[in-house]
Amino acid sequence: MATTTDALSLPSLMPAAFSTSLANNATHPIIESGFASTGFMLTCSALVMIMTPAVGIFYSGLSGSKNALNIIMISFLAYAVITLQWVVFGFSFAFSETSNPVIGNFDFIGFKDVLTQALPLTATAVPVVVFALYQLQFATVTGAIIFGSVVERIRLVPSIIFLFFWTTLVYDPIAYWTWAARGWIRNMSCLANVNDEIPCQIGGLDFAGGGPVHMASGAAALAFCLFVGRRKATTETKPHNVTNVFLGTALLWFGWFGFNGGSAGAATARAGMAAFVTTVAASAGGLTWMIMDAGRTKKLSGVGFCSGAIAGLVGITPASGFVAPWAAIIIGVVSAAGCNLAIRLKEVIGYDDTLDAFGLHGVGGLLGSVLTGLFASKDLVASLDGGVIKGGAIIDGNWVLVAYQLAGSAAILVYSFAVTYVLLLVLNIIPGLNFRVSAETEEAGADFGEMGEIAYEIVSNELPNMKTVV
Numbered sequence: 001m002a003t004t005t006d007a008l009s010l011p012s013l014m015p016a017a018f019s020t021s022l023a024n025n026a027t028h029p030i031i032e033s034g035f036a037s038t039g040f041m042l043t044c045s046a047l048v049m050i051m052t053p054a055v056g057i058f059y060s061g062l063s064g065s066k067n068a069l070n071i072i073m074i075s076f077l078a079y080a081v082i083t084l085q086w087v088v089f090g091f092s093f094a095f096s097e098t099s100n101p102v103i104g105n106f107d108f109i110g111f112k113d114v115l116t117q118a119l120p121l122t123a124t125a126v127p128v129v130v131f132a133l134y135q136l137q138f139a140t141v142t143g144a145i146i147f148g149s150v151v152e153r154i155r156l157v158p159s160i161i162f163l164f165f166w167t168t169l170v171y172d173p174i175a176y177w178t179w180a181a182r183g184w185i186r187n188m189s190c191l192a193n194v195n196d197e198i199p200c201q202i203g204g205l206d207f208a209g210g211g212p213v214h215m216a217s218g219a220a221a222l223a224f225c226l227f228v229g230r231r232k233a234t235t236e237t238k239p240h241n242v243t244n245v246f247l248g249t250a251l252l253w254f255g256w257f258g259f260n261g262g263s264a265g266a267a268t269a270r271a272g273m274a275a276f277v278t279t280v281a282a283s284a285g286g287l288t289w290m291i292m293d294a295g296r297t298k299k300l301s302g303v304g305f306c307s308g309a310i311a312g313l314v315g316i317t318p319a320s321g322f323v324a325p326w327a328a329i330i331i332g333v334v335s336a337a338g339c340n341l342a343i344r345l346k347e348v349i350g351y352d353d354t355l356d357a358f359g360l361h362g363v364g365g366l367l368g369s370v371l372t373g374l375f376a377s378k379d380l381v382a383s384l385d386g387g388v389i390k391g392g393a394i395i396d397g398n399w400v401l402v403a404y405q406l407a408g409s410a411a412i413l414v415y416s417f418a419v420t421y422v423l424l425l426v427l428n429i430i431p432g433l434n435f436r437v438s439a440e441t442e443e444a445g446a447d448f449g450e451m452g453e454i455a456y457e458i459v460s461n462e463l464p465n466m467k468t469v470v
Contacts, residue, residue, distance in 0.1 A: 037125040040267035041134050047258025048137035050251055052079045055144040058248025058310075059151060060455075062303070062355045065240040066445025067152045068455035074159055078143035081163045086136045087111050093172040094180065095135065097121050101184035101194045103173050108132075121181035121198065125266035134262055135175075142171055142213045148357035149221035150228050150435075153442055156450050158433040162423065170220065170419050174412050175212040178204070185211070185408040189400075202390065204408035205372050205401065207274065208263035210318025210365040211412045218362020219416035221353065227424045228435055230352040232442050242302055249306040253282055256313050260320035270384035274320040277328035278313065284332030285312020292340050307360065311339040314364030315371065322376035322389065331371045338367045362413065369409045373402035 056075030060068045082090070089109050096104030097119060108114050108128075116127040123131040143163045147154065177183040181201070187194045188203030206212070239245055261275035289308020293301045315335025316328055323331065343359035346352065353359060376382070378391030393399045427433045441449030448454050 037266040037268075038127065038130055040271070041126050041130050041262055041265070044258035044262025045130075045134045045137055047255045048134070048141065048262065049079075049255075051137070051255035051259065052076075052141045052144050054248050054251035054255060055141060055148075056248075057244050058252060058306075059148050059355050061241040061244025061246075061248060062148075062239045063151045064445070065456060066447055066454075068240065068244075068447060069453055070154075070156070070446035070450055071147060071151050073156065073451060074147045074154075075144040077156065077160055078147075078163050079140045081160055082140045082143050082167050083136060085164050085167050086132070086139055090139060090167060090172055091132045091135065093168070094139075094175040095119065095122060095132075096176075097181045099176075099180075099182060101182055101187065101191060102177070104176050104180060119181075121201075122179070123265050131265070138209055138213055138259075139167055139171055139175070142209075142217045143167060145213070145217035145357055145361055146220045146224060148355035149225040149353040151354040152446060153228060153231055153437055154446070155435055155437050158427060158435045161433060162427060162435075165423055165427070166220065166420065169423060170216060170416050171212060174216050174416065177411070178206050178211050178408070185404075185411070188404050188407065204369075204404040205322055205376055205389065206318040206369065206408075207321035207372075208260045208317045210314070210368045210372070211408060214314050214317060214361040214365030215369070215409060215412045216416040218358045218360070218365060219413045220420040221357035222351070222362060223417045223420040224424065225353045225358075226351055227421060227428075230350075231354070232439060239303055245303055245306050249309055253279070253309060253313065256282070256317075260317060264321060264385060266385065268385035270321055270381065270387065273381055273384055277320050277323060277325055278316055280325050280328040281312040281316035281332035281335070282309045283312070284329045285309050285315065285336035288312075288333045288336035289340050292337065307356075308336040308340070311336040311360055311364050314339075314361055315368035318365070318368045319372040319375065321387075322372060322381055322392070324375075324377060324380050327371075327375035327377075331368065331375065334371060335364050335367050339364050366409050366413070369405045370402065373405035376401065 052075050053072065056072035059071040063071055087110070089106070091111070091114065092106055092108035093104040096107040098107060099105040111132070114129050114132050116129070118124050118126070119128050119131060143166065147159065177185040179186065182194050182199050184191060184194070185204040186201055187199050190200035190202060193200065256278050257275045260278045261271045264271035264274055286305040286309035289311060290300055290305040293304035312332035312335055315331045319327070319331055339360050342363040343356040346359070373392050374394050376389060376392035377395045378389050382389045390396065390398045390401065393402050424435065428435055437446055437449060
């Protein structure tokens with residue numbers, strides 16, 4: 001999450017801004033031109049919110065027809081469970097400004113003091129309650145992404161418990177490392193002074209969630225599918241509803257404008273550039289994947305285009321507030337090509353990542369992080385709202401940033417995988433919380449076995465007086 005200035009978030013440094021009436025009795029009054037940024041961030045929150053059910057719709061189309069509802073249900077459950085966790089302590093753990101480099105404290109426990117004041121080192125342009133609402137959407141979509149790797153063989157009740165603890169133990173710390181004012185990835189160059197009144201905030205760059213959202217969920221998805229094991233039968237591997245794949249992709253692409261654009265934290269030109277490079281990378285990614293698949297199949301695959309668009313969106317996420325449109329084309333192409341190749345690894349290695357959650361999000365997030373280190377520009381993009389960064393390797397000769405990106409990415413991937421696997425081991429031994437469905441449920445489908453509902457009711461044409469098929 002980028003703030004108004006990346007290296008130093010002080011209200012006095014915000015260009016063309018002035019205090020508003022929200023300064024009443026606030027220790028750190030927000031700095032705003034009108035209330036534009038508050039409205040902008042509320043709109044972006046709604047855009048990102050739609051991404052969580054969109055993940056379910058996208059996964060539903062890719063899955064078998066007997067499991068089409070189950071994965072949508074998990075996405076809605078992720079939204080509900082993580083929302084409550086966020087209020088109780090999640091936001092405080094992820095965005096406290098007075099803690100150590102590893103994890104937040106209890107400053108905002110139970111949403112205490114999450115009111116109209118600003119976060120002076122993190123989000124200066126909007127009330128903290130608006131910032132908390134916006135960040136909540138990132139946490140919920142992250143939880144939903146994980147389950148793409150275990151479609152067709154996972155129980156709902158243990159998944160609910162898992163989501164609560166995973167967000168607490170994995171997402172919140174990684175979000176803190178990456179975005180919080182004193183997080184160690186964000187302050188990698190000055191860890192000895194991270195407790196200064198104003199930390200340097202010069203370290204790894206992640207504008208909108210390549211690490212906390214995509215690498216964290218991708219690594220967790222890999223741990224999950226390895227823990228649960230392969231499906232009993234993999235005969236129904238083709239997407240059962242490509243229309244839902246297109247619909248889910250459209251909603252995700254739509255929401256990603258708020259996902260990346262809103263990460264500017266204010267209604268600025270930088271937000272506009274972040275949104276623009278987002279759609280550029282998605283377009284490049286979709287075309288790249290489709291062309292790669294066409295080279296093998298001689299067909300222009302809609303699923304391939306949608307997968308490539310998602311890969312491009314994942315790759316541009318950490319870079320969106322730091323790179324120019326021409327670099328976004330490269331990022332989209334490289335991310336789609338890399339993810340396309342990565343998903344074939346499961347056939348070689350033998351793990352069953354059902355819908356390629358790791359191949360798209362884990363690998364795509366890693367590629368995006370490294371490419372951010374290469375193509376970040378200190379003058380062209382970050383400066384659009386007064387942000388100050390040292391730039392990346394190719395444009396500004398700052399190869400140290402690539403090292404920061406690699407170090408942060410490695411830490412996120414390893415931590416998420418390890419903690420997820422241990423959490424699964426612990427929860428699975430608790431009576432009633434075994435994750436895998438029974439063999440009978442797997443055969444019948446999780447829709448009916450877990451929910452007692454089905455997505456499609458097939459009516460026999462032998463029934464009397466039948467006029468329609470539902």
